[in-house]
Amino acid sequence: MTEKLVIIGNGMAPGRMLEHLFEREPGKFDVTIFNAEPRVNYNRLMLSPVLSGEKSYEDIITHDDAWYASNGVTLHKSARISSIDRDAKTVTSENGITAPYDKLVIATGSNPFIIPLPGHDLEGVLTYRDLDDVDAMLTAAKTGGRAVVIGGGLLGLEAAAGLKMQGMDVTVLHLMPTLMERQLDDAAGYLLKRAFEERGIDVLTKANTKEILGKDGKVTAVHLDDGTEIDASIVVMAVGIRPSVEIAKQCGLEIGRGILVQDDMRTSDPDIFALGECVEHRGEVYGLVAPLYEMAERIAENLCGGDALYTGSVMATKLKVTGVDLYSAGDFADAEDREEIVLRDAKAGIYKRLVLKDNRIIGAVLYGETNDGPWFFDLLKKNTDISEMRETLIFGQAFQGGAPLDPMAAVAALPDDAEICGCNGICKSTITNAITGKNLTSLDDVRAHTKASSSCGTCTGLVEQLMSLTLGDKYNPAAIQPMCPCTDFGHDDVRRLIQVKGLKTIPEVMHELEWKTSCGCAKCRPALNYYLVCDWPDEYADDYQSRFINERVHANIQKDGTYSVVPRMWGGTTNSTELRAIADVVDKFNIPTVKVTGGQRIDMLGIQKEDLPAVWEDLGKAGFVSGHAYAKGLRTVKTCVGTDWCRFGTQDSTGLGVRIEKFMWGSWTPAKVKMAVSGCPRNCAEATCKDVGVICVDSGFEIHFAGAAGLDIKGTEVLGLVAAEDEALEHIVALVQMYREQGRYLERIYKWAKRIGYDEVRRQIMDDPSRRRHFYDRFVFSQKFAQVDPWSERVSGKDKHEFNPMATLGLEAAE
C-alpha cells in the first residue's frame, strides 16, 4: 500500500524535497501538504525584486497548481496546522482538516522577530517575510509617505531599496554604528551607507527605537530614545528571524533554538523529519537556501529507505539590491587566532576582506566588485592552504599564476567541482555536461535541466560564461538590450516600471527613469507612446508628435513624399457602391496607381498630402473608414468564401473574419497584426503564415498564431481547437491582448511568442479560462477609447495644420 507522507509548510525546502522524491521514487508516497499561506510554492529569495517592481509574483512561482495536480499532491492552502497527534499519527489544521501520516515532515520555517516595543501592534507595522508582507508594503507604498525600516541587515536594506523604488521616502534605523556590522567592518559599512544615501534613502545608525507612535490604531511616527521623532506611514521590522517551533513543541518533540534533528534529519520521533529554517542541527540554525536544499535532498533519500547524513554547511550570500554588489561567505567575526587581508579603494567604492585561520580562508566579504566571490568560497569550502598565493590572494583569481586573465579564462580555469550555483549546489561539470549531453543552447534550457541560476539568479553571468565556453559561437547571450541610446533600460524593464510606478506621460517616464536626452529620440518616443496607450487606455492622451508620420497622418508615406490610402474592406469583401466610390476618387484626384494588396484591399498610391482630407471625405461618404494599413495595429483579416459559396467550406469563414475585424479594428499593438480565416484545411486564405490565423474544420475552429511571411518565413503554431465561433473570438482577442501587454515595440507576434515560449502562450490562453477572460475584458475596455475612425476625425478638422502649408511666399518676396 502507498505510504502517506504529510508535509507541514510549503516553502522552498519542502518543494525541493518533493522534486528529489518524485525523481527518486515517483508514486512511493501519497503526499499531502498543509500550507498556512494561501498559495503555491514560490521563490522567497525573489521577494525583493517583487517589492522593487522588477519582477512579478507570477515570475517567481516555482510550482504552479498544475505541478501539484500532475504529481498527485494534495495541497491544502490557507490551512495552518493546529495540532499533531503522534499516537494516532494524524495532523489537524485550524480549518478542521485531519490527515493521517506514515511519515511527517515539519517545514514550518521561521517567524520574523518583532521587537516588543510600545506600539508594535499598531496597524502599519509590518514584517518582511512572505508575499503577504510584500503585498502589504506595496499597498502602503501606493499612498506614499515615509517608510521607516528598523534593521540595517540584508533584509532591511533590501526592503528599504524596494520601498524607495516604489516611490516612498525611506529611513533605515540601525541599532549598531555601521550597517551589516556582522559582515562588514566600519569602512565597508560606511561605503554601503553612502550607496544607500545616494539613492535618497536616509540611514540612521546608533538609532535605538523607543516606541512606535500611532493615532486611531494606525502608525504615525517612530520615536527614538535620543528624542528624535520620524514621521512614518509604515514601519517595517527586519531585525531577524526565529525558527517556528510551536507546533513541534506542542506535540512534545525535542526543541532547542529550533527543532532538534540528528544527522539523518529525524527529530526525536523517528517518523517525523524536520526541514528548513525551523531546524536546529549540531547547534546551528540556517536561514539561507543552500543548506536547506542540502537537507531536502537528504530527507528525500531517507524517506526512500536510505541513510543519508547531513553534516552542516558553510554559507555564502549576496545582497539583492540592483546596483549594490555585496557578497559574503563563511565566518568573519574577530578572534585572536585569525588574520585578515583587506583591500580598500574608497574612491572606486571597492572593499574586500578575507578572514584567515591557519592559512585557510574561513570568511570573505566583497563589496563593489564581487566577481571573485565564488572562487574565494571554493577555496574556503575545500579548506585550501593559501600560503603559496597569500601575497596576491586578495586581488583574486585573475592574479594567480602570472598574467591577468580575462573573465572567461577565469571561469575556464575553475575546477570541475567548483560550485557555480550556490542556491542549488550545482557545480561546473554538472552544467557543462548537461550542455553537451543534452544539447542545451539557451539559459532557460540550462535552468530547466540543472536548476543552476534558477533561484536567486546571481550566478546567471557565470552560467552564461560557461555556456559561451562550452558552446563557443553557438551561444548568444541574451544581454539586456537598452531600448535606445537614451536609456540603459530594456523594453521589458521600461514596461514594468511604467506599471509599478504608475507613470502616465512620456515626460514623466523620461524623468523618473532618468533618460539621458531631453526628449528622447525617434526610437524610444513611439515605443513609450505605445506602452502608455496600452497600459492606460482611458487616461493617457496620445502624443501625436511621438508617432511615426504614417500614424500621424493615417496614410503611408511613399518615396517621393506622397501618400497611399487603403480603405477598410471588412474581411476582404466589397461591393459595387464601394468600388464606384473608389473609381470616382481615383479620377477626381488624379491618383496615378491603384493596386490590390496581399491583405485583400485596394491601395491608392501617389496622393498629395494636401489632398488627403478631401480623399477621405469622399471615401467616407461611401461608408469607408480607415484601413489602418499604416498602423502598428490590426491591419487586415483575410478570408476565403467559406460555406457561403465553397463546396469544401466547413464554417462561415468570411463571416468570422468580418466579425473579428469589426471587433478589433482601431486597436494599437506593438507591431502590425495581420490575420486570416480559412474555411477548410485547404487554407485558401493562407492563414498559416499570419500573426493569428484560423483554420475552420468540421468540429470547430483551429486557432493558429506566430506565423510570418516577410523577412522571416515561418508556419504558425497551433494554439488549440475550439468548438464555437464565440469561443474562437474570445481566444483570439485574449491572445492579442496578451501580446499587447507583453510584446516589445516593433516585435511581431512570432518573435514575442518565441521569446516567451509557445507553451506559455497556450497555458495562459487555452488552459486558464479566468486569465483569458481578463485579457479579453481589458481588450474590450481599451477598444472603447480606440475605435474612432481617424479619417472622419480629420475630415471634421482635427490636426488641420498637418495638411496645409504654414505660409506660401511669392517668389518676388525673395528677390
Added chain:
Amino acid sequence: MNAITGHWTRIGTISDIPVKGARCVKLGTKTIAVFRTVKDEVFALEDKCPHKNGPLSQGIVHDNCVTCPLHNWVISLSTGEAQGADEGAVRSFSIKLEGDDILIDIRSVSG
C-alpha cells in the same frame, strides 16, 4: 501689417507649429521645413533629406534633431548636417523669433 523688415519676412507665429513638430513653407517650387523644438526654439531647413530627398518636415523631432521618415537619417536642425555615421547636409536658413512671430531671412532662402 505684413512686416518685411529688411530681409526678414514674417511667416506666422510659434503657436502655428506643434511642439516637437514642423510645418512647411512653400516658396515657388521649394519647400522649407520650419521646426519647433521642446524648448520653443525654431529652425528652418530645406525639406529634403540629403540621403534620398525625404520630407524632413514629416519626421520625428527630438532634442535639436529630426529623424527622416524614409530611412531614419538623423539631421541636425541647427546645421542641417547628418548625424552619426551618415554623411551629408541639407541647406539651413536663417530664422528668428520676435515675440511670438517667426521671421525668415529671404536672402538666405533665395541665395
